Amino acid sequence: MRAPFRFGIDLGGTKTEIIALEGADERLRERLPTPQGDYQATLETIACLVRDAEQQLGGTGSVGVGIPGTRSPDHGRIKNANSTCLIGEDLQGDLENLLQRPVRLANDADCFTLSEASDGAAAGASNVFGVILGTGVGGGIVINGQLLSGPNAVAGEWGHNPLPWRTAADGPPRRCYCGLDDCIETFLSGPGWAARSNLGVNATHLAEAASRDEPSASQAMQRYCEQLARSLASVINLLDPQVIVLGGGLSNMPQLYQQVPPLLVRHVFSDRVNTRLVQARHGDSSGVRGAAWLWPEHTQG
Template identity: 80%
Template sequence: MSLRLGIDLGGTKTEIIALDGSDERLRRRLPTPQDDYQASLHNMVRLVLEAEAELGSQGSLGVGIPGTRSPDHGRIKNANSTYLIGQDLQGDLQRLLQRPVRLGNDADCFTLSEASDGAGAGAASVFGVILGTGVGGGIVIHGRLLSGPNAIAGEWGHNALPWRTPADGPARRCYCGLEDCIETFLSGPSWAARSDLGLSAAALADAARQGEPAADEALNTYCEQLARALASVINVIDPEVIVLGGGLSNIPALYERVPPLLVRHVFSDRVNTRLVQARYGDSSGVRGAAWLWPETPAG
């Protein structure tokens, strides 16, 4: 058996999956200890050891995190879960489990999953998008994650919203310290706040689905901003497929309204890039963590 283990270290839950090829053999989850690095570390070790004991085999391990392992010093940076920042997560896991461990940004893991056997399977180039409490992204080319010297490939959420107009509303400061980041428009909380209707993103989407005029207009604005933001990505990397994930990816109207809006801003007479919803939904992150090891010898 070629066993791959993947862990998704989330803000509220830590989940493990065991894959044999593309087949799921096991899935477990535990609550993520809040702001406690050592407890989170041992939580992950427990999940690995219990999974391997149940399956009777040792596997490779990939871990998806809400941040990035710095190529300069090996410690975590850019993490929404701030207790991870500055920690040698890879080194600590390798020491405790006595094996190599690979780390990946959660948006990268999402993209890798969807490019490997999800909605982008078979495509030469895939841009994966997370539209949730934050806005993230990843890039897979010919089945391999694109990475660079800063380990931030795909971080489109911290570019400024392109082709901005007064209709986009006032500038807002992002947690990164800059203003007008795409995340301050397209994340769920940001969309809800900018709509000024007193509704959560989920309630806003439901109201738009039911035809409530103000909510539908807010959704139109969101789609137009999303189209501009995606067009700027298409102009740079020209992906064959864009896969949407995260809570807002479940809004059916995105796949109807956004594609016709792209052509105005894409430097082409037509847009052949496909916009699709993730096949594995919330499971893409943990599956992609397992896919950080594309090939594993039998355990």
């Protein structure tokens, strides 16, 4: 009988994707639309993807799922999910009953970080901080190949810390959806950056204008890089990671890798900064690959 595969599921807002890894090699990838607002249909979609993958590959596998939220360590149910039909549900238990095997869950930013630390841009590093810069700002921490988790299941949630070393040049306060003012997410997410730039365009158009050296957009880019440098410096002062990996739509802006590293030293408590700032190797695939990596190879069989 074939050695078992590792199945990773990326449960997104619009699509649910499965990947099958054999070692570090991709053997299969499929996706289905995510049912909107229907928890039972979401469970069936995940189960259908796993069963179809096993039929195509002729072997069974472990299952890891990346979710847009967190499994509470207090009651085991989902919290902080922007797919609201998941909130309060025992997603892990329900999937284990459907699939008749253990299932591991992790936040999608954690899966991203685990992927890049396992066989991505930070492979071989013992201390990795993964960053999502997109519609929101998320993060994950991997130490010696293991996701860092704590009693509140919020490790890496740097986007809901306040912007450090704030000045008047950062603009007026803005309320975050979490109820607090001036969270990092209100500056560094795509919608946050666009709103604070006051140019009437979204983040994609803002980045394109900056790449053409349009003055107002270039100024917005410089301010973004300076705010990102301050925010990452506070992480470096706390975790001292070997590598910081950037993912999400805004991570594709080349200015980040040119402008941010020289700005870090002003705020990092060191005479030089040896932390590497890199772009994700697996891009949009990091989340689903990381879900598969929730089961290391040596735990299978």
